[in-house]
Amino acid sequence: MKPFEGLRIIDLTRILSGPYCTMYFADLGAEVIKIEPPQGDDTRHWGPPFIDSESTYFLSINRNKRSVMLDLRTDTDRTRLCELIRHADIVVENFRPGTLERLGLGFKTLSELNPQIILTSISGFGQTGPYAQEPGYDVIAQGMGGLMAVTGEVGGPPLKAGFSLADISAGMWAIIGILTALHRRTTYPEPQWIDISLLESMMAFQTYLATNYFATGKDPRAMGNAHPSICPYQTFPAQDGYFNLAIGNEKLWQKFCQVINHPEWQDDSRFRTNADRVEHRDELVNALELIFRDKSVKTWVDLFRESGIPAGPIYHLSDLYRDPHVTQRHDIFTVDHPVVGKLLQIAPPVRFLAGPDSSPNCNPPPLLGEHTQMILEQFGLKSSPSHDTTKHRLSD
Numbered sequence: 001m002k003p004f005e006g007l008r009i010i011d012l013t014r015i016l017s018g019p020y021c022t023m024y025f026a027d028l029g030a031e032v033i034k035i036e037p038p039q040g041d042d043t044r045h046w047g048p049p050f051i052d053s054e055s056t057y058f059l060s061i062n063r064n065k066r067s068v069m070l071d072l073r074t075d076t077d078r079t080r081l082c083e084l085i086r087h088a089d090i091v092v093e094n095f096r097p098g099t100l101e102r103l104g105l106g107f108k109t110l111s112e113l114n115p116q117i118i119l120t121s122i123s124g125f126g127q128t129g130p131y132a133q134e135p136g137y138d139v140i141a142q143g144m145g146g147l148m149a150v151t152g153e154v155g156g157p158p159l160k161a162g163f164s165l166a167d168i169s170a171g172m173w174a175i176i177g178i179l180t181a182l183h184r185r186t187t188y189p190e191p192q193w194i195d196i197s198l199l200e201s202m203m204a205f206q207t208y209l210a211t212n213y214f215a216t217g218k219d220p221r222a223m224g225n226a227h228p229s230i231c232p233y234q235t236f237p238a239q240d241g242y243f244n245l246a247i248g249n250e251k252l253w254q255k256f257c258q259v260i261n262h263p264e265w266q267d268d269s270r271f272r273t274n275a276d277r278v279e280h281r282d283e284l285v286n287a288l289e290l291i292f293r294d295k296s297v298k299t300w301v302d303l304f305r306e307s308g309i310p311a312g313p314i315y316h317l318s319d320l321y322r323d324p325h326v327t328q329r330h331d332i333f334t335v336d337h338p339v340v341g342k343l344l345q346i347a348p349p350v351r352f353l354a355g356p357d358s359s360p361n362c363n364p365p366p367l368l369g370e371h372t373q374m375i376l377e378q379f380g381l382k383s384s385p386s387h388d389t390t391k392h393r394l395s396d
Contacts, residue, residue, distance in 0.1 A: 002029025012093035020171035026064035062365040069369030111191035126197035141166035145202025
């Protein structure tokens with residue numbers, strides 16, 4: 001059996017954070033019923049790129065779900081949704097705080113419908129506080145959450161991460177919150193409400209930067225790809241590109257000095273300990289850059305790996321997906337989509353080497369409203385002509 005077989009989730013989310021969360025459960029066996037308005041999840045319209053009118057953005061985070069089209073502005077469809085929730089374990093939503101209450105579907109109402117329901121709410125700033133009603137977007141959370149101030153080159157402008165880290169981290173924390181609530185439910189079968197914010201999801205990643213600030217009162221600064229507390233631990237230019245090097249302890253440093261033919265650095269007062277190297281960072285980095293420019297990225301990475309020194313290339317996705325390690329671990333798999341055909345997907349990163357089957361389900365992302373009639377009939381609900389959407393596409 002899959003780990004989450006028998007678990008039913010009503011997915012009221014759209015965009016990225018919520019769908020990312022619910023896809024994890026769907027991959028591992030949960031029944032995820034994705035509720036979409038007549039126009040569909042916003043990301044169905046995001047592009048290019050599109051594949052035969054299907055948004056690649058939507059296709060990336062909605063596999064293994066079933067789509068039910070409901071217009072929650074109508075009493076009839078809200079009643080249908082309540083019946084689905086009555087038979088569910090979890091509801092996940094990422095509306096602006098207060099929206100569910102205005103729809104007559106607040107936590108109190110859901111608790112009365114289903115005394116063991118787990119409601120998970122994802123928003124920009126949480127359900128309470130001065131910013132609760134502010135719209136939540138990834139770039140806003142990255143900026144306010146401290147990430148952009150420490151990302152970028154020294155003296156350069158602030159930069160966000162190259163992918164939607166705040167959204168995805170909020171989705172991950174939502175997964176953790178739901179798993180925590182499921183565990184608690186085994187002892188305390190009561191309704192629970194989980195509050196996840198993009199801002200606090202970013203703050204949770206600060207760890208040592210936050211503690212450094214609490215200890216010193218000094219704001220951390222952007223350092224490019226260098227590490228504030230370890231040296232050398234950063235990106236270096238080679239003859240034909242860049243690679244990453246991570247010397248995380250003194251044993252590695254001593255081995256590293258031998259490999260690059262500078263054994264004298266082991267006893268050099270500037271570089272003897274990590275604290276010395278951090279203090280004399282500029283001198284060491286300048287010297288290493290001169291050394292590394294003489295050989296190719298592959299030469300250096302192979303040399304360091306053979307010696308047990310952590311090093312790795314800077315991959316484009318075209319490099320990553322051809323890597324033999326990624327291939328051997330089946331990190332990319334294929335689903336058959338009724339419109340797109342063969343669709344490549346990234347496998348979930350959690351593997352059970354013993355225990356339940358953790359290979360992902362292979363059902364494609366649903367067409368808009370594809371499963372409306374089937375789901376409504378499953379729960380004994382009547383559908384209307386507007387629900388006949390089994391072949392709906394954006395071009396219709």
